Amino acid sequence: MAEALAIVGIVANIAQLIQFGSSVLSRLEEYQSKFGNIPDTFPHIKIELPVLLDALGQTKSAMGAGSIRNESEQALLPAIDGCRAQIRLLDDVIAKVMPGTSSSRLRKSANALRSLRYDVKVERITLVIRGYIQTLTYHAVISTGLSVERTIHRPTPSSTVPFxxxxxxxxxxxxxxxERRSRLPASRLALVGLGGVGKSQLAVECSYRLRESSPNTWVFWIHASSTARFREGYQKIAERTQIPGWDQPDVDKLKLVHTWLCDEANGCWLMIIDNADDAEVFMGVTADVTGSQDECPADRAFTLLNYIPQSANxxxxxxxxxxDVAFRLTESYDDITKVGPMDQAHALLLLQSQFNGISAKTGVEDDEKFQEDAMALVEALDCMPLAISQAAAYISQRAPRATVSSYLQGLRKGGRGRGKLLQMDLGDTRRDGTASNSIIATWQISFEHIRKERRSATQLLSLMCLFNRQGIPEVLLEGRYHDENDRDADFEDDLAILREYSLIATDTSGCDLQMHRLVQFSTMTWLDLQGELEGWKEKFVTVLEAAFPDPNELSQTSQTLFPHAQAAIACRPTSTGPLLTWASLLRKAQEYSLLIGSYQAAENMGRYALEVRETTLGAEHSDTLESISSIAVVLLSNSKWKRAERMLRRAIKGREGVFGLEESTTLKDIGRLGNALTRLGRFQEAEVTLRQVLEAQQKVPGPEHRDTLLTIGDLGLLLCRMGxxxxxxxxxxxALRGQERLLGSRHPDTLHSMNRLGSLLYKHRKLDEAETILRRGLEGSLVxxxxxxxxTMICAGNLAVVLVDQAKYEEAEPLHRQVLDVLTKTLGEEHPDTIVSxxxxxxxxxxxxxxxxxxVIFRQTLARGEKMLGKKHPATLFSMHNLAICLKSLALDQEAYLLMEQCFQMRNKVLGHFHPDTKDSHEALDRWTEGRCYNVAHEET
Structure with a gap:
């Protein structure tokens, strides 16, 4: 009888508590209904309080039905008293903070500010209430336990990791x-990085190591790509741990597992929540304890986040x-570990480990070549583990026809061939079965997530992917990637999302952006599949062309934008307007490329622009003719004189028909033709041409104009060559005086004239003045x-020649070798300037x-000169002369004499009997006849 009365007393006690708690909740709801919101202090407690009242109600019902043992009822009394105390504390805070419905606006504002002081107190109340919810819920669940037998069988700890x-x-x-941090009590750690970077593989290995070192620790695996799969993971935990009620359909498994996990009596555990990419999965409303989502009132709503425990065990x-999602789940950036691509050494180990004894090289490849290709392959794949594993699987599956070398070649071809390789899905049993193993498909999931979350961020990524992947200036992005009427677009917000997903990164300054090459390619592939790539190409070209300056000067802007202009070559639009913009961009980039000495790139860009202009505008349009001339200038600079001559004659013919021979651009091209003829050794023709141009330019544009000064300098070079x-x-x-006055001492035209004058002074044996002016030119060129x-290197080489004649060998020889090394790398070993060096x-x-x-060197120089310039070219004859001198020094008199005789005869025919070079060869023969020695000569560049 006493026990029954005690039960009635406890039930009545709980009923009063529920009534009191409901009145407190009603105050919050009443205020929210009238004013639309409640102070920032209370949202969390407003969610937790209904859950507590529900748990108390279930406890009351269980006691009334006699489902709870007497011992348990007594054990619950402190928890019920604790609930009452916390609700009273909360009531006190509400009374102090919440303004009355009739309070003035000023009073409400003051109370709102005061509420900030109670944040910590309310948060503490919330945490305590949450603990009581867990206790009451656990007893409510096991009270329905449907078994009179109260002895619970505890299975041996194990793992639900599915791999x-x-x-x-x-x-x-x-x-x-x-490993260390995931073993800390109540820790939450998030591994964040691109899809395919190896986060899940790290988690799997971590789980096995934990089970090895701590067999009594449970390990649970939850796949969080959707709410359904999260629930499925909890169902598996309930089944594996044999929680009472796990097999009952009307029992909420989320609450059941949550309660079990919070009970320290069940031992230690590690839960791995994989693919936690979508915030909506965790923060979206799910079902309450007993009903469906549709039946769940807003104030009784649960999210999956509520069921992720925070217990110390x-x-x-x-x-x-x-x-961003990781931060929401861990509530601390300190608990986020960024997982990037592997370093090259580990990526190479991963590639090699995947072959499983299958040869991944051709029969003719040596180990060194295989290692080079393997290193190049992992670099081309950005050291991404998933991409490397799929590449290895492809090669292994198709060996011996497929090798590392052939796969690498396929990637380097780009376009659809590369896309086909990267889109292949060859399976991986250590990855989730519903996830694609294609690196492109993997990242496209991220793209779709972002598009759903914030469309303007995907637009920013779409524009960025067409730039060179490194050093993307944010000034070319902000305000240029979204529709004008898109009011939601915000550059910083869009940038933040792309960084949150590890799709882009910033440099140390934070102003320039960069992305992995595979992310870049995957984005372009995705845009192509969406039918949007062409539009973004047009936007990219338009933005870059407008920003690229006319590169008459070597500006910092041109230097920054040049790599992106090179990337634009692959972004040729199809529409006429954007296509002409593309040609204009390449023409600007061509000019800059010429200024920095990147001649082949300049020629390629010029030819792309010419093809577009000629096809679209016509052969006689001024822009077309300008492109022809620009290519000729590049060819002249690159010592491709015959091709330059052909292009110049074509340009002159076109300009003559449109503008006439006296027009300034026509005269400029005729002067360039004279320079080409000089370089080809056709001196008489060149002299006539240059003197005619100079006579016309003295009148228009005038004697001090830049074009006129260039022609004067070219005539000076010709006269030097003619002796x-x-x-x-x-x-x-x-020419030098005029250029220094008009352009300054460090303009490329001025520096070129210094080099020419210094070389001429050397021939006049004015060595000190030659050294001075060449040092000035070299200093200016370096800057x-x-x-x-x-x-710069040609000027340095000419200075080194002067130093040799001054017997300054210690400075001269290293300088000569440096010049040769640089020119070989930049121009190639068969380039005329390299041959001279x-x-x-x-x-x-x-x-x-x-x-x-x-x-040895003279013989090779002569052979290269004959091949590249021809046997009769003055430079080739210089090499022949020097080889003969060297042979004489080696006492190979007969070979030396015959070679010098041949050189004299050819110089006499090509240069004339009175040319200084012809005289040098003739004098050498005379001296040898008289038994005297003779020094080698230096060729002027």
């Missing part, structure tokens, strides 16, 4: 720290593509053009008495 351990797992430096490891050194010096000094520019190394060796080394 076998990878026997070829490549350890990563992040793993040790992940467990820890949680998330994997996510989104840093008319006095007149040449007059013209070169006049203006850089140490890798061909013009090679001969100059022989020149200094001969002067220092190393005749045998010099002979």
């Amino acid at each position: 076998r351990r990878d026997p070829r797992f490549i350890d990563r430096q992040e793993l040790a720290e992940i 467990g820890s949680i490891l998330f994997t996510s593509r989104s840093r 008319k050194n006095e007149e040449a010096e007059v013209n070169l000094r006049r 203006r053009l850089g140490d890798g520019h061909p013009s 090679y001969g100059n190394v022989g020149f200094v060796l001969h002067r220092r008495g190393f005749f045998q080394e010099a002979e």
Whole structure:
């Protein structure tokens, strides 16, 4: 009888508590209905309080039905008293903070500010109430336990990880720290990175290591790509742990498992929540304890986040593509570990481990070549584990026809061939069965997530992917990627989302952006599939063309934008307007490429622009003719004189028909033709051409115009080549004075004239003045053009020749070798300027008495000159002359005499009997006849 009365007393006590709690909740609801919201202090408690009242109600019902044992009822009394105390504390805070419905606006504002002081107190109340909810819920669940037998069988701890351990797992430096932190009590740690970067594989390995070292620890795996799969994971936990009620259809498994996990009596556990990418999965409303979502009132709503425990006996490891979602789940950026691509060494180990004994190289490949290709392959795949594994699977499946080398070639071809390789899905039993193993498909999931969440962010990514993947200036993005009427677009917000998903990154300054090459390619592939790529190409070209300056100067802007202009070559639009814009962009980039000495790139860009303009505008349009001339200038600079001559004659013919021969651009092209003829050794024709142009330019545009000064300098070079050194010096000094006055001492035109004058002064044996002016030119070139520019190196080479004649060998020889090394890399070993530089190394060796080394170089120089320039070219004859001198120094008198005789005869025919070079060969023959020696000569560049 006493027990029954006690039960009635407890039930009545709970009923009063529920009534009191409901009145407190009503105050919050009444205020919200009238004013639309409640102070920021209370939203969380407003969610937790209905849950507490529900748990109390279930406890009351269970006691009334006699489902709870007497011992349990007594054990619950402190919890019920605690609930009452917390609700009273909450009532007190509400009375102090919540303004009355008749309060003034000022009073309400003051109360709102006061509420901030109670944030911590209310949060503490919320946490305590949450603990009581867990206790009451657990007793309510087991009270329905449908079994009179109260002895609960506890199964042995095990793992629900659905993947076998990878026997070829490549350890990563992040793993040790992940292991350590995931074992801390009540820890939450999130691994964040791109899809396919290896987050899940790290989590799987971590789980196996934990089970090895701690067999009594449970490990649970939850796939969080959807609410349904999350629920499925909890169902598996309930089944594996044999929680009472796990097999009852009317029992809420989320609440059941949550309560079990919070009970420290059940031991330690690690929960891995994989693919936690979508915030809506965790924050979206799910069903309440007993009903469906549709039946659940708003104030009784639950989210999956409510069912992720925070108990001290467990820890949680998330994997996510989104840093923002990871932060919401861990509530701390300190608990987020960024997982990036592997370093090259580990990526190479991963590739090699995947072949499983199958040869991935051709029979003719040596190990060194295979290693080079393997390193190049992992670099081309951005060291992304998923991409590397799929590449290895492809190669293994098709061996021996497929090799690392052939796969790499397929990637380098780009376009659809690369897309086909990266879209292949060859399966991986250690990845979720519903997830694609194609790296492109994997990332397209992220793109779709972002498009759903914030469309303008995908527009930003769409524009970015067409730039060079590194050093993307944000000034070319902000305000240029979204529709004008898109009011929701915000650059910083869009940028933040792309960074949260690890699709882009910023440099140390935070102003320039970058992305992985595979992300870039995958984005373009995705846009192509959406039918949107063409439109973004047009936008990209338009934005870049407007920003690219006319590169008459080597500006920082041009330098920054040039790599992106190179990327634009692959973004040729199809519509006429954007196509002409594309041609204009390439024409600007061509000019900059010429200024920095990147001649082949300049020629390619010029030809692309010419093809568009000629097809679209016609052969005689001024823009078309301008493109023809620009290509000729590049060819001249790159010592491709015959091709330059053809292009110039074509341009002159077109300009003559449209503008006439006296027009300034026509005259400029005729002057360039004279320079080409000079370089080809056709001196008489060149002299007539240049003097006619100079006579016309003296009138228009005038004697001090830049074009006129260029022609004067070209005439000076020609006269020097013809042996008319006095007149040449007059013209070169006049050109240099005018250019220094008009353009400054560091303009490329001025620096070019310094180099020419210094070389001429050397021929006049004015060595000190030659050294001075060449040092000035070299200093200016280093500052203006850089140490890798061909013009800088040519000036350095001419200075080194002067130093040799001054017997300054210690400075001269290293300088000659440096010049040769740079020109070989930038222009190629068969370029005329490189050939001259090679001969100059022989020149200094001969002067220092190393005749045998010099002979080898002179023979190679002569062979290259005959191949590239022809046997009768003046430069080839220079090499022949020097080789003969060297042979004489080696006492190979007969070969030396015959070679010098041949050189004299050809010089006499090509240059004339009175040319200084012809005289040099003739004098050498005379001296040898008289038994005297003779020095090698230096060729002017």
